Each structure stands twice: as C-alpha cells, then as structure tokens.
Amino acid sequence: MITQTQPLLDWSPEAVVFDCDGTLMDNERHWQDARNRAFAAFGLTPPPGFAERAKGVHYADCGRLMAEETHKPELAADLTRALLEHFLALVADDPATMPGAGEFVRLLSGRLPLAVASNCPLKVVEESLGRAGLRRHFQHIVVPSGTAPAAGGVHPAADGPQIVRPKPWPDVYATAARLCGVPPQAALAVEDSLTGVESACRAGLRVLGVGPRPAGEGAGRADLWVPTLRSPELLAWVRARVPGRTEASGRD
CATH class of the missing domain: 3.40.50.1000 (HAD superfamily/HAD-like)
Structure with a gap:
C-alpha cells in the first residue's frame, strides 16, 4: 500500500x-527453477545469493555467469542452452x-x-x-x-x-x-x-x-x-x- x-x-x-x-x-520462478535444473544437470551447486544476482539478467549473460561463478567457464555455452531449454518447457506448462x-x-x-x-x-x-x-x-x-x-x-x-x-x-x-x-x-x-x-x-x-x-x-x-x-x-x-x-x- x-x-x-x-x-x-x-x-x-x-x-x-x-x-x-x-x-x-x-515467470521469474520458472527462471529460478530452470537455473537450478541446469546447475544440477552438470553436477553443480548454485552459489549463495545467485538467484538475486541473476534476476532480470539476459539468459545468455546468465549462462556465462553460472559458468563463471562455479569456476567452469568452459561450460558457458552448455549451461546457457540448458537454461533456455528448461525455461521454455516450464513456461509452456504453467503460464x-x-x-x-x-x-x-x-x-x-x-x-x-x-x-x-x-x-x-x-x-x-x-x-x-x-x-x-x-x-x-x-x-x-x-x-x-x-x-x-x-x-x-x-x-x-x-x-x-x-x-x-x-x-x-x-x-x-x-x-x-x-x-x-x-x-x-x-x-x-x-x-x-x-x-x-x-x-x-x-x-x-x-x-x-x-x-x-x-x-x-x-x-x-x-x-x-x-x-x-x-x-x-x-x-x-x-x-x-x-x-x-x-x-x-x-x-x-
């Protein structure tokens, strides 16, 4: 109010x-779920506070950030692709x-x-x-x-x-x-x-x-x-x- x-x-x-x-x-909850699923797919743990830092960030930049903060820069493209795939599936099921x-x-x-x-x-x-x-x-x-x-x-x-x-x-x-x-x-x-x-x-x-x-x-x-x-x-x-x-x- x-x-x-x-x-x-x-x-x-x-x-x-x-x-x-x-x-x-x-849809922000879908992005959060998609980030968690992408991290898990590669055996990674989300860094503390990552959800807040990633809020509103373009998915390609988010994928790079996921890779950087888990010290896996070589996975940037794979994490970005997984993030978008998971998000598209989630938002299609629950708009x-x-x-x-x-x-x-x-x-x-x-x-x-x-x-x-x-x-x-x-x-x-x-x-x-x-x-x-x-x-x-x-x-x-x-x-x-x-x-x-x-x-x-x-x-x-x-x-x-x-x-x-x-x-x-x-x-x-x-x-x-x-x-x-x-x-x-x-x-x-x-x-x-x-x-x-x-x-x-x-x-x-x-x-x-x-x-x-x-x-x-x-x-x-x-x-x-x-x-x-x-x-x-x-x-x-x-x-x-x-x-x-x-x-x-x-x-x-």
Missing part, C-alpha cells in the same frame, strides 16, 4: 513500457500473470501507447502474453537482438539496422519509447528488478517498481515501489491522471 504522497502520482505519462517476467508474467497485472494493463489500454521491453526471447514474450490474453494491448515488443528485426514491434532504424542490447543497457527501453512515439522522459517503465530499473533509468524513463523492494542502493533509482499492480492508489492514479482516448489497436 502507498502510504505517502509520491511525486510520480502527480505526473501523467505519455506511454507505458512494461518489463515481462516478474512484472506482467509470473500465469502477476497479481493485478491484467487489470492494470487493461485499464491503461486505450489511454496510452503500451509496449513491452524484455530480456526474454521474443517467442516467450509473445506466447506468454498471448496465453494470458494480454498481447493485443501492446503495440510494440522490444527484446535484445543483434540486428533488430521488423517482427514483434522492433523495427530497423531508418538509416540502417539497429543493435538492441540487453538490460542493463538502455537499448530496449529507449527503443520502446521511440516506437511509442514519445521522448524517453515522457514514458513510464514498470519493473521488478534492479537490472531493469538501471536499464530504464539509463534510457531516461521514469520508473515504477513493483513487487518486493530489492535490497541495495539501486532500488532508490525508481520513482516509486508498490507491492503489486493492483494497488488501489495506483489504479486511482491511472483514472485521475491518464486521460482516456479511443481503444488501442493491437492483436492477440
């Missing part, structure tokens, strides 16, 4: 960009939204351009949101890639291909704001991890943190933290500060 006046709640964004795992979809995510997205839909900026593979984001009935509310989905393809709402720059680096680089959020047609400082990022908060701040967006507030100084970079997206004060803010408009276009 929000217990004090917050400057963010006196502001009206022109677009909202959501993280996916841990913010919209309850679920985070508390309040569906209501919050549907309330914003039609009022503002909405986008997703995620470190997950595009297929995972598309399928997860589709199963949850939320895909049609988002005009753009931005994920890391070597050369940004036209699919999924990620478009090449007018003067050539655009490189989109994973969080904590600012690329996914900067690209999402541009595709929504607003300057970064006019857009709100919704995040659950320190990695994502750093990415959004570096891109110039204001940040709403959701879920348990992480330990560490990085959490203070978010403008506001709420326990869930179903916070009554948060929903009242949307109704009061975000003007309605015609129904947003999109697809499932």
Whole structure:
C-alpha cells in the first residue's frame, strides 16, 4: 500500500513500457527453477545469493555467469542452452500473470501507447502474453537482438539496422519509447528488478517498481515501489491522471 504522497502520482505519462517476467508474467520462478535444473544437470551447486544476482539478467549473460561463478567457464555455452531449454518447457506448462497485472494493463489500454521491453526471447514474450490474453494491448515488443528485426514491434532504424542490447543497457527501453512515439522522459517503465530499473533509468524513463523492494542502493533509482499492480492508489492514479482516448489497436 502507498502510504505517502509520491511525486510520480502527480505526473501523467505519455506511454507505458512494461518489463515481462516478474512484472506482467509470473515467470521469474520458472527462471529460478530452470537455473537450478541446469546447475544440477552438470553436477553443480548454485552459489549463495545467485538467484538475486541473476534476476532480470539476459539468459545468455546468465549462462556465462553460472559458468563463471562455479569456476567452469568452459561450460558457458552448455549451461546457457540448458537454461533456455528448461525455461521454455516450464513456461509452456504453467503460464500465469502477476497479481493485478491484467487489470492494470487493461485499464491503461486505450489511454496510452503500451509496449513491452524484455530480456526474454521474443517467442516467450509473445506466447506468454498471448496465453494470458494480454498481447493485443501492446503495440510494440522490444527484446535484445543483434540486428533488430521488423517482427514483434522492433523495427530497423531508418538509416540502417539497429543493435538492441540487453538490460542493463538502455537499448530496449529507449527503443520502446521511440516506437511509442514519445521522448524517453515522457514514458513510464514498470519493473521488478534492479537490472531493469538501471536499464530504464539509463534510457531516461521514469520508473515504477513493483513487487518486493530489492535490497541495495539501486532500488532508490525508481520513482516509486508498490507491492503489486493492483494497488488501489495506483489504479486511482491511472483514472485521475491518464486521460482516456479511443481503444488501442493491437492483436492477440
């Protein structure tokens, strides 16, 4: 519950960009399970505190981190491959939204351009949101890639291909704001991890943190933290500060 006046709640964004795992979809637990299964497949033990350090990290970077922290750098590619395979199997069997995510997205839909900026593979984001009935509310989905393809709402720059680096680089959020047609400082990022908060701040967006507030100084970079997206004060803010408009276009 929000217990004090917050400057963010006196502001009206022109677009909202959501993280996916841990913010919209309850997939962070699948990543944790997948990491544990990948470690076990190679007879390795997760280092203390690894789950928190890996939260929000791109899966390829996570695979390398798993190898480095277990002193098995030669297993980086194998651990990355195993991590993604386990995660895809888990999320396909059990897609679920985070508390309040569906209501919050549907309330914003039609009022503002909405986008997703995620470190997950595009297929995972598309399928997860589709199963949850939320895909049609988002005009753009931005994920890391070597050369940004036209699919999924990620478009090449007018003067050539655009490189989109994973969080904590600012690329996914900067690209999402541009595709929504607003300057970064006019857009709100919704995040659950320190990695994502750093990415959004570096891109110039204001940040709403959701879920348990992480330990560490990085959490203070978010403008506001709420326990869930179903916070009554948060929903009242949307109704009061975000003007309605015609129904947003999109697809499932």
